[in-house]
Amino acid sequence: MRVVLLGPPGAGKGTQAQILEENYELMHISTGDIFRQNIKNETALGKKVKAYLAAGQLVPDELTIDLIWDRLDQADCDKGYLLDGFPRTIVQAEALNDGLATRGKKLDYVINIRVDNEVLIRRLAGRRVCPECGATYHVDVKPPKVGEICDVCGTTVIQRTDDKIETVRDRLQVYETQTAPLIDFYEKQGNLITVDGSMPVDEVTAAIQNAIH
Ligand code: ADP
Numbered sequence: 001m002r003v004v005l006l007g008p009p010g011a012g013k014g015t016q017a018q019i020l021e022e023n024y025e026l027m028h029i030s031t032g033d034i035f036r037q038n039i040k041n042e043t044a045l046g047k048k049v050k051a052y053l054a055a056g057q058l059v060p061d062e063l064t065i066d067l068i069w070d071r072l073d074q075a076d077c078d079k080g081y082l083l084d085g086f087p088r089t090i091v092q093a094e095a096l097n098d099g100l101a102t103r104g105k106k107l108d109y110v111i112n113i114r115v116d117n118e119v120l121i122r123r124l125a126g127r128r129v130c131p132e133c134g135a136t137y138h139v140d141v142k143p144p145k146v147g148e149i150c151d152v153c154g155t156t157v158i159q160r161t162d163d164k165i166e167t168v169r170d171r172l173q174v175y176e177t178q179t180a181p182l183i184d185f186y187e188k189q190g191n192l193i194t195v196d197g198s199m200p201v202d203e204v205t206a207a208i209q210n211a212i213h
């Protein structure tokens with residue numbers, strides 16, 4: 001099964017993907033996580049994309065599309081995947097369709113997780129992430145069990161620099177202009193399912209599971 005999780009920053013794509021990858025045999029592929037890992041390791045790709053992430057702007061399509069196919073063509077994606085943060089532009093969505101068609105495959109579901117901006121801003125302000133294993137927390141809704149220590153790997157959790165309020169506003173604007181048009185794109189394609197992402201985490205999971213069963 002191949003699923004796209006669509007939604008603005010803070011909608012809960014990563015949170016849901018971390019739950020669903022355990023419930024189904026699917027790889028969770030987050031382009032944001034791949035970029036951040038490359039920045040941390042100071043790779044050539046990391047150096048190219050660092051300024052875009054810091055500014056909350058999108059990495060150019062060509063670079064992102066090459067990166068995603070390198071990843072999706074690996075054997076661990078054969079059984080299926082959850083795409084979190086890709087596609088983010090019409091050009092990327094078309095490249096995904098074309099690449100899948102070339103490989104004789106198709107997308108099964110596009111889950112649009114809808115959340116209002118006010119809620120998104122609160123979620124992003126309170127988000128904490130583990131810089132080592134990528135686990136996601138929230139200071140109020142889902143704090144680590146002990147202080148600021150990641151439950152999974154014991155590393156101190158941090159706030160993403162692009163979750164600071166100045167960058168959050170730019171990212172929400174980027175979402176509106178460049179990514180929101182994908183809702184129409186996939187609606188026309190006939191595989192869009194919209195869920196209310198403002199509900200508690202387990203209720204959003206249940207809504208997604210109902211939709212893909
Ligand atoms: P995205 O991957 O879409 O940017 P995340 O999954 O990282 O979003 O979630 C953003 C923040 O909101 C995190 O701190 C997460 O713990 C919290 N969160 C996610 N889903 C919910 C929910 N349904 N209700 C409340 N908080 C949530």
Ligand code: AMP
Pocket residue numbers: 009031032033035052053054056057058059060064084085086087088089092162171
């Ligand atoms: P995310 O972790 O999904 O919030 O993504 C963090 C940042 O990575 C974004 O603000 C962009 O700078 C970059 N990014 C992630 N996915 C994409 C994509 N599909 N296209 C372009 N840039 C992306």
